[in-house]
Amino acid sequence: MTLIDARDIPADATSRDRLNGSGLDYRVVDLSDDAAATPFLRAVGRGFLGEESTPEALAHSRQTVSQRRTTGVFETDAVSGDLPVATIDSWVTPLTVPGGAEIGMWAISGVTVAATHRRRGIARSLLEGELRAAHGAGIALAGLTVSEATIYGRYGFGSALPAVRFSVDTRRAGWGGHEPSGRLEYRERAQLVDDLATVHERARRTRAGRIAGWAGRWEQFAGTAPGETDRDKVRGVRHVDADGETRGVLVYTVTDRSGSFRFGLNVRMLVAETADARAALWRFALQHDLVDEVTADLQTADDPLPWLVADQRGVTQEVHDHGWLRVLDVARALSARKYSVPVDLVLRIHDPLGFAAGDWRLHVDVSGVATVEAAESAAPDAVLGVAALSSLYAGAVRATALAGAGLIDAEASVVDLLDRAFFTSPAPSLDIWY
Incomplete structure (x- = not known):
């Protein structure tokens, strides 16, 4: 599939203006410039509490991050060589969806805010700026892996791809x-x-x-x-x-x-x-x-x-959140994947940022192929927030679990239908950090 180069997308104007009003400069950073690359990478390392990187390690990291859209926040009086007070990077990557197709996903990484600049709205500007940039570029879905699980739901991300941590007592398990x-x-x-x-x-x-x-x-x-x-x-x-x-x-x-x-x-x-x-x-x-x-x-x-193994009690399994997704374009995202049973439902999606908000008719034929379009006048069969839709999207999270937590408002028969439709096998997963 052909993917856009995120580096061609300019800094989001709304976030730029918001941070300028707080005395901060929000801009895309050109990592081909030595004077800009080293401070940016050092700030990322600092944000993740890493050791001070060697020149060799910085050069190695630069090979990867220079292929991405790198955005920094600086004090307005910063001079060349000063570290940014916040960082984020992004790129468009293929994401495998149920049915085996791929969709371009706006991958977000390297999100840091200096401890000296907390509670100034910087993280909000970074995350919302990425989502506006992705949506404006026609990308239907964003994703990230997180160091803190309580931050990203407010931006419409949902925990969508759980992972399992195994610990095996080999003498017992055999x-x-x-x-x-x-x-x-x-x-x-x-x-x-x-x-x-x-x-x-x-x-x-x-x-x-x-x-x-x-x-x-x-x-x-x-x-x-x-x-x-x-x-x-x-x-x-x-x-x-x-x-x-x-x-x-x-x-x-x-x-x-x-x-x-x-x-x-x-x-x-x-x-x-x-x-x-x-x-x-x-x-x-x-x-x-x-x-x-x-x-x-x-x-x-x-x-x-x-x-x-011979004895399953020698295997400890711990399930935890890992991959988080965020639907930006309901019609394109939902029509990109296949479904396990036919469906004809109207979904009302609440999205505080507006990207996915509205009533959407999801029609799935007997072959699992979906058509999705705005529903102008039909009453909704289910009401849910964009974070819940994003959790449901990849097929690893059950609609019954979300409904049981009050995140989907629908009749039990509708929840059951969503559960069966979005289910996919093999179990969806994400096997790397990004």
Whole structure:
């Protein structure tokens, strides 16, 4: 699919004027300029409480962020070399939606506000500015992953893609699964970068909720990025099928837990295209010599791991929020995905920012294809806020749960229909941070 370059979109005028009135300068930052790039990247690191980056680490980060639309907020009297007091970056990425199609999503990252400038409306201007820019550019959906889960609902984002964190007591769990086909091979860290990129790009297209990765992300996972924590402890294996094709990759670290040669194995990334590849990589981790515990985050709700062990009570599962979405164009977003049962309903969407507000008729035919249009006079069958619609969108969050929390106002039969229509398999997920 053809995607727009977010760097071509100017700074939002409304946010610019609002912050100018508070003595702040809101502008897109050109990271091709050395004098601008280093302060911007240092401010991002400061905002996420990171250590002061080395020149090598800054140069590496710049390779990634320079491909994005980077926006900073500065004091109006700032001079060249001064750090911005707030940052945000964004780009348009393909998002896989139920049914296997893709839609362009405005991905948001690097959101920071200096502790010296809290409660001045800066975060609001940053987030609303991104949404106005995305909507103005014709993008139907925005998304982000968050460090604080209480902030983004006020801007219409909904928690849409939960993740599972596994902790496995390997001595108790054991192995009860089948003998997977194929073979495993150790890989050098530089090789893992290419392996992750190749397998993830194929695998992400088969599961709703996933976005495309990028070189810097794989270099961080593989431990080749400058300044990456535990980089010298990173190891990895790949799964190769009978045809010699790489179908899965496991990147991990091991840490001495007790000083007595008993280790914990932490999965940094596990990506697999086939059931045999996933089973083989889990078996490798769980049966690794001297390892008592395996931990892995950002796994899917339908991962077979609990069914591959001999004792499921050796597997602890913690479900948590991860991917957040925000519908900006109801008609384009809802018509981009497929549905599991036919539907003909009018949805009334409340959106304080106005992008998605209105009454919308969602008509789904027997093949799961939707047409969506403004409903001029029909009474609504369901009333919900844009955050609830955004949570429902990818198919991982159930309408019954949202209705039970008072976030969808509809008859039980309508909620049940929404539940069945938006459901999709395999379980939607997001397997990286961005």
